[in-house]
Amino acid sequence: MFTQFFGNYLLNKGLVDTKQLSDALAVQKQTRPRLGVLAINAGYMTADQVDKVHEEQQRVDKRIGDIACDMGFLTHEQVEELLSSQGAAHLQLGQALVNSGAMTNAEFADALNSYKKENSLNDVDFSEGSGEKIDEIIRKFYSFNADDTGAYLTEYIALLFKNIIRFIGDDFTPLAPKTISEIKPELADVQKITGAFNCTTAISGDEKAYLGFASRYAGEELTKLDEMAHASCGEFLNLHNGLFTVNVSNEMNTELKLMPQDYLENDTLSGNIFVIPLVFPFGTVSFMAVL
Amino acid sequence: MSVETMKVLICDDSILARKKTKTALNQLGVTQIFEAADGEQAIAAYKEHLPDITLMDIVMPKVDGVAALKAILEVNPKAKVVMASSVGTQENLKEAIKAGAFDFLQKPISEEQIKTLISKAAR
Numbered sequence: 001m002f003t004q005f006f007g008n009y010l011l012n013k014g015l016v017d018t019k020q021l022s023d024a025l026a027v028q029k030q031t032r033p034r035l036g037v038l039a040i041n042a043g044y045m046t047a048d049q050v051d052k053v054h055e056e057q058q059r060v061d062k063r064i065g066d067i068a069c070d071m072g073f074l075t076h077e078q079v080e081e082l083l084s085s086q087g088a089a090h091l092q093l094g095q096a097l098v099n100s101g102a103m104t105n106a107e108f109a110d111a112l113n114s115y116k117k118e119n120s121l122n123d124v125d126f127s128e129g130s131g132e133k134i135d136e137i138i139r140k141f142y143s144f145n146a147d148d149t150g151a152y153l154t155e156y157i158a159l160l161f162k163n164i165i166r167f168i169g170d171d172f173t174p175l176a177p178k179t180i181s182e183i184k185p186e187l188a189d190v191q192k193i194t195g196a197f198n199c200t201t202a203i204s205g206d207e208k209a210y211l212g213f214a215s216r217y218a219g220e221e222l223t224k225l226d227e228m229a230h231a232s233c234g235e236f237l238n239l240h241n242g243l244f245t246v247n248v249s250n251e252m253n254t255e256l257k258l259m260p261q262d263y264l265e266n267d268t269l270s271g272n273i274f275v276i277p278l279v280f281p282f283g284t285v286s287f288m289a290v291l
Numbered sequence: 292m293s294v295e296t297m298k299v300l301i302c303d304d305s306i307l308a309r310k311k312t313k314t315a316l317n318q319l320g321v322t323q324i325f326e327a328a329d330g331e332q333a334i335a336a337y338k339e340h341l342p343d344i345t346l347m348d349i350v351m352p353k354v355d356g357v358a359a360l361k362a363i364l365e366v367n368p369k370a371k372v373v374m375a376s377s378v379g380t381q382e383n384l385k386e387a388i389k390a391g392a393f394d395f396l397q398k399p400i401s402e403e404q405i406k407t408l409i410s411k412a413a414r
């Protein structure tokens with residue numbers, strides 16, 4: 001899950017723009033991290049050394065790993081280790097950004113090291129991620145207070161990200177959240193949660209993003225804003241909210257109730273609206289919690 | 292009871308959830324499948340088709356799944372109604388079992404879960 005926040009980190013630092021990130025997310029899955037990126041991530045080589053190896057490869061017909069060994073940057077054992085590690089999603093994202101020219105190896109190396117340092121992360125955290133660390137990053141990223149509402153929202157978003165990774169895909173990045181008092185979404189499905197955490201939840205987006213999300217969840221290409229498209233986005237929201245109430249019941253010993261989900265057409269949502277925008281290759285989908 | 296002659300009623304307000312369940316049932320050889328989009332339709336469809344097994348969502352408009360389950364059991368106390376919901380809290384589970392549900396499935400329902408359920412119901 002840290003990969004998703006790493007994408008936002010790159011955006012926030014102005015290292016990439018939304019278009020570059022969205023394009024990289026679209027090809028991330030098909031991108032295999034090269035030895036250089038793997039070596040930077042493992043701390044075996046600096047970005048400068050990687051660039052030197054790449055320059056050398058223009059002159060000699062040898063594999064990159066052999067050149068790195070010849071130049072004394074890596075041992076053969078390290079090459080073996082790196083090649084068998086394949087690389088986690090954040091490295092695929094980094095490689096896709098380097099391939100597209102959005103970032104250099106040096107910029108990627110700096111950003112990766114700073115991000116790890118700022119969030120006290122190691123590679124295991126990146127690929128697996130303990131619940132506590134994820135909650136901590138979510139609380140920090142979304143600036144939640146240490147009160148009950150903050151605890152519910154942290155739980156809600158941590159689970160949301162897990163469910164999106166599980167049912168939609170891991171190729172998304174959260175944008176900075178917004179708090180607003182009114183919104184008239186182009187397309188939205190809503191569902192009310194009642195009980196100790198009283199909240200109206202929503203999923204919204206423009207037509208392209210909404211259909212992209214609906215298609216992913218349905219597992220088929222949906223091209224029209226018909227009942228199936230609404231059912232798909234609504235069903236995802238319902239599924240996520242249902243699993244959230246199960247977690248709250250099990251972990252916080254609190255029973256919440258769900259109302260049937262509904263489709264919002266040209267209606268206005270008002271209240272204390274917390275907006276959670278997520279960038280996918282097909283567009284930006286926003287989840288909302290109206291408190 | 293053979294799978295070919297088995298009648299299944301799917302009650303869910305989501306057309307997508309109904310479609311997915313129907314596809315899984317078709318793959319198992321179940322062909323007599325009926326659908327309802329809310330609790331009210333579920334009760335009417337049960338009375339009309341008297342299915343061997345009913346899959347019932349809990350959070351539905353008009354009449355919710357637990358109320359529909361109770362109404363169906365009034366029609367046929369031996370009805371096999373399986374609650375299928377994303378809201379699988381202990382509270383809901385207890386309420387459904389107390390109301391007389393045959394089983395409870397936590398959404399998302401896998402094809403494997405449906406297969407197990409159909410074998411269990413066919414016994």
